[in-house]
Amino acid sequence: MRPGRLRENYIGFQTIVIKEVGRVLRIWIQTLVPPAITMTLYFIIFGSLIGSRVGQLGGFSYMAYIAPGLIMMSVITSSYTNVVSSFFGAKFGRHIEELLVSPLPNYMIVLGYVAGGVVRGLLVGILVTVIALFFTRLHMVHPFVTLSVVILTAVVFSLGGLINAVFAKKFDDVTIIPTFVLTPLTYLGGVFYSINMLPVVWQHIARANPILYMVNAFRYGILGVSDIGIGTAYVIILFFIIGLFSFSLYLLHNGVGLRS
Amino acid sequence: MPHSVTACYAWRSVKVAIFPQPAMQALSLHALTKTYKNGVQALKGISLEVQPGEFIALLGPNGAGKTTAIGIVTSLVNKTGGQVTVFGHDIDTDIEAAKSCIGLVPQEINFNQFEQVGDIVVNQGGFYGLPRRLARERAEKYLRQLSLWDKRHDMSRMLSGGMKRRLMIARALVHEPQLLILDEPTAGVDIEVRRSMWDFLKKINREGITIILTTHYLEEAENLCQRVAIIDHGEIIVQGRTRDLLEKLHSEVFILNLREPLRELRPLDGYAITQVDDTTLEVEVNKSQNVNTLFDMLSKNNIQVLSMRNKVNRLEELFVRLVKGKG
Numbered sequence: 001m002r003p004g005r006l007r008e009n010y011i012g013f014q015t016i017v018i019k020e021v022g023r024v025l026r027i028w029i030q031t032l033v034p035p036a037i038t039m040t041l042y043f044i045i046f047g048s049l050i051g052s053r054v055g056q057l058g059g060f061s062y063m064a065y066i067a068p069g070l071i072m073m074s075v076i077t078s079s080y081t082n083v084v085s086s087f088f089g090a091k092f093g094r095h096i097e098e099l100l101v102s103p104l105p106n107y108m109i110v111l112g113y114v115a116g117g118v119v120r121g122l123l124v125g126i127l128v129t130v131i132a133l134f135f136t137r138l139h140m141v142h143p144f145v146t147l148s149v150v151i152l153t154a155v156v157f158s159l160g161g162l163i164n165a166v167f168a169k170k171f172d173d174v175t176i177i178p179t180f181v182l183t184p185l186t187y188l189g190g191v192f193y194s195i196n197m198l199p200v201v202w203q204h205i206a207r208a209n210p211i212l213y214m215v216n217a218f219r220y221g222i223l224g225v226s227d228i229g230i231g232t233a234y235v236i237i238l239f240f241i242i243g244l245f246s247f248s249l250y251l252l253h254n255g256v257g258l259r260s
Numbered sequence: 261m262p263h264s265v266t267a268c269y270a271w272r273s274v275k276v277a278i279f280p281q282p283a284m285q286a287l288s289l290h291a292l293t294k295t296y297k298n299g300v301q302a303l304k305g306i307s308l309e310v311q312p313g314e315f316i317a318l319l320g321p322n323g324a325g326k327t328t329a330i331g332i333v334t335s336l337v338n339k340t341g342g343q344v345t346v347f348g349h350d351i352d353t354d355i356e357a358a359k360s361c362i363g364l365v366p367q368e369i370n371f372n373q374f375e376q377v378g379d380i381v382v383n384q385g386g387f388y389g390l391p392r393r394l395a396r397e398r399a400e401k402y403l404r405q406l407s408l409w410d411k412r413h414d415m416s417r418m419l420s421g422g423m424k425r426r427l428m429i430a431r432a433l434v435h436e437p438q439l440l441i442l443d444e445p446t447a448g449v450d451i452e453v454r455r456s457m458w459d460f461l462k463k464i465n466r467e468g469i470t471i472i473l474t475t476h477y478l479e480e481a482e483n484l485c486q487r488v489a490i491i492d493h494g495e496i497i498v499q500g501r502t503r504d505l506l507e508k509l510h511s512e513v514f515i516l517n518l519r520e521p522l523r524e525l526r527p528l529d530g531y532a533i534t535q536v537d538d539t540t541l542e543v544e545v546n547k548s549q550n551v552n553t554l555f556d557m558l559s560k561n562n563i564q565v566l567s568m569r570n571k572v573n574r575l576e577e578l579f580v581r582l583v584k585g586k587g
């Protein structure tokens with residue numbers, strides 16, 4: 001590779017990130033406000049109203065127990081939605097061609113969009129955390145675990161959003177996966193309960209859900225309690241990152257959905 | 261004697277001294293084929309060589325395969341077979357280097373309609389690796405040259421059709437490519453803007469940029485390009501210097517406007533002549549004949565000619581004949 005190419009690639013990556021973050025901030029009413037409203041409602045209804053009758057879970061108030069799950073849920077949805085809608089929009093409006101004709105390598109295109117998704121995920125995560133602090137006290141027992149898990153999870157779902165966008169042919173295709181796959185898996189991923197509350201058979205089934213590991217690892221970071229082993233969680237998250245990243249590179253390399 | 265070759269890099273040209281080697285083409289297509297998934301065979305093996313500094317037109321009717329060929333060169337379309345090199349960089353092995361040599365003005369608008377004019381150009385510079393400050397300088401330079409600088413803060417969707425085309429030209433030039441490919445840049449552009457676009461393209465071609473342009477306006481090709489390639493049904497049916505191709509026309513038809521109405525037309529020796537109406541004649545003049553003799557004869561017959569013009573653009577005539585001839 002020619003010297004200087006790395007720097008040029010980095011500039012290209014930076015340009016995508018600037019554009020993506022600019023987009024998130026420009027349309028903040030669509031990107032940042034909705035999760036804040038939804039999560040406030042969750043805290044009021046589940047945390048305060050219902051939670052006060054549930055009592056303690058894992059040694060914490062129900063409100064404190066579900067807070068990490070709700071933060072994670074909004075991070076997952078936001079990072080996924082960001083990349084799927086932005087990348088599909090670029091495909092639909094054809095301005096993805098601006099990137100396709102440029103010498104920017106595919107991995108930089110993927111990284112650029114993923115970085116945009118992670119930034120949106122983290123912004124929303126911070127917002128929801130701030131809202132949570134109005135309802136309960138959170139300590140963050142293991143800061144490193146908390147931060148690494150939330151960032152890596154945002155990476156996983158940004159990659160997922162990108163792959164969804166590559167295959168999407170119309171706007172409806174952008175909402176199918178979030179509605180039929182992501183939301184159910186998140187609800188079943190231990191956001192609202194500990195899997196120890198489930199019958200044994202269902203506990204086994206629940207363990208097949210990757211989101212369970214991400215939510216629990218994040219909860220471990222904040223509260224110090226988890227249904228599953230943290231090491232397993234990291235292994236699963238990294239496995240998904242490597243798998244999805246390779247798959248997106250494969251798709252872009254062959255121009256699936258992008259080049260005829 | 262070593263000569264120097266300018267290698268294309270994204271934001272600066274580096275002069276590299278090398279030993280003599282076969283002259284490097286700006287673009288070389290070899291036996292290029294493309295069959296789309298739906299079975300349409302858009303290219304049936306076209307070969308074309310473009311020398312550095314040339315200004316060449318790709319002519320052809322709708323659906324001939326022009327955009328497909330350009331798409332392959334700019335990696336928007338996967339080729340089915342054949343070979344493409346851009347300034348010596350094979351797109352199969354050296355795609356990034358090939359891409360940095362090219363600037364593309366696509367047939368259809370493909371910028372983000374909700375992005376500002378200035379940002380579109382600056383960001384494109386970024387994708388090519390231009391540091392932001394340099395990208396801004398270049399954006400200003402080309403937006404000014406294309407009279408869009410005043411619009412830099414406008415949403416691109418607010419631009420008129422002609423302005424959008426010019427915006428795409430500015431965007432294609434921001435990384436100062438060595439090869440500029442324009443796919444029908446003057447479609448839907450008024451005459452005045454078209455002329456100034458032509459002047460602009462001629463200017464940057466003189467400054468050393470190789471230009472490939474597709475068009476339906478044959479006047480455009482005749483006016484701008486030293487060379488044309490005519491493509492039809494996925495094949496190049498003829499290519500060569502514009503002047504040489506025009507010489508292939510054996511005859512030309514002129515339309516004569518007469519001063520006074522002509523009641524009876526007597527045959528003129530050797531000229532195929534027809535009367536269109538009272539004051540209009542059509543004359544076919546072969547290469548072996550000349551216009552002087554024709555006028556002598558007309559004078560002898562007391563026919564005074566007020567004005568004369570070509571029946572059709574000559575290149576258009578050639579084009580129609582070739583395309584029809586193929587049938």
Ligand SMILES: Nc1ncnc2c1ncn2[C@@H]1O[C@H](COP(=O)(O)OP(=O)(O)OP(=O)(O)O)[C@@H](O)[C@H]1O
Nearest residue numbers: 260296298300302321322323324325326327328329
């Ligand atoms: N994405 C595609 N999928 C299938 N067929 C296609 C596709 N794009 C173009 N074609 C077909 O390939 C052929 C060549 O099309 P192309 O766009 O290259 O023509 P063109 O010379 O650029 O025409 P025009 O002057 O109208 O722009 C046409 O028959 C067209 O229908």
Ligand SMILES: [Mg+2]
Nearest residue numbers: 326327367443
């Ligand atoms: Mg075309």
